[in-house]
Amino acid sequence: MPTQLTSKRFQVPDTVDLVEFCFQQGWSDGLPVVPPTVDRVQTMLEAAGLDAKHEVGFITNRSVSITAEKVAINAVMAGCKPEYMPVVVAAVEAIADPLWSYHGPGTSTGGAGVLMIVNGPIARELDINAGDNLFGPGWRSNLAIGRALRLVMRNVCGSLPGLLDRGTLGHPGKLSYVIAENEAESPWTPLHVERGFRPEQSAVTIMAANGPSQFYNQLSNTAEGVLTTLADNMRISGGVMGQPNYALIIAGEHMRTIAADGWDKARIRQFVWEHTQNSHAHLKRTQLMPGSVQAGDETKLRPLVDKPEHFLVVAAGGRAGAFSCYVPGWGSQRTSQAVTKEIKRRGV
């Protein structure tokens, strides 16, 4: 039975272009949107199995309640298929989690996007890309799901660029920043299982994130060699003083090289943690840490993240090419933490 929709309705004459109408209302991220008609929104809610007034999340700082109806309207506009809706809902639940702490990453001059990593069977069912051209373009589900989340942030939570989204630079991932883990080919424990879910569950992990940074190692055939290059690229990166989360995205060739040496994700994290530490002297010389270099600063080390577990290791990217990347998180563990939510399939 259709759920009752309570959003304000706009009657638009046939002589008016609906896409242009949506632009004029200020509802778009800069690209054309799918006009949110009643039928489309109803279909979206039915796919999620949610009543329109169900509160998906509440952003305390903004005093904003995010209802399923508003999520569905924005998912329609983003170009989502109805079956994408459970992923969008789980991502909205995640941005409303106090650990993610919306107001900081949603507003900061630091310009965070919301990196979404999808795990479990739904990633394959929805054809969420985990391979070639990982960060796009080319896959509707990757682009539409992330776009839907950003439209919710814009239209429901008030994160309007220049107003309550004050990113100095932002980055293209703020349009959409969705990947899946390549569980089919990965030799490692999937991210969501490491974070407490069962393999057959589907889950989305979100992280407040700067843009992806690709590194090259076309030389080494050992785990230590590849990860030494990664660590050297990462050591001074992103908000190095903040100690946030970092995502390590290991693509096909590097994945096979590292796995061939028998290294699991825990060993990757430990190695990278040990090899991305900076001396206090270096941080002071590079103007990242205040003060002048003192005795002992050359040997006093500061890790890039608080502990190895704050590196999210994900197997994803094309099978060919000796490249992988890291994604620096925004802020610090104090201001925002990666959050994982189950993708619940309540609908038909």
Next chain:
Amino acid sequence: MAELLDPTTEAVTQPIAYVPRPNSLRGKRVALIENTKFNSDNLLVKIGNILVNDYGAASARMWRKKNAGVPAHEEIVAEVQQTCDVVVAGVGD
């Protein structure tokens, strides 16, 4: 004629009762709310000193928020309510 649904929402309305601003800071106890960013404490110390030395405030005491992205937590608000007359708070880098 097509019918479109509004994707936007507005914050829940919350009435906020502001205390009237004092006409003078003379004899007032000042609370400084520090947002944890680099140098925000140094800046607020200077502001506090100016308010005491140039404007006659009785005192200036600083509290540190948990992080820049959240409001001052309840313990701070409760203590400031009990011990201060005016608050200096700001957001920014």
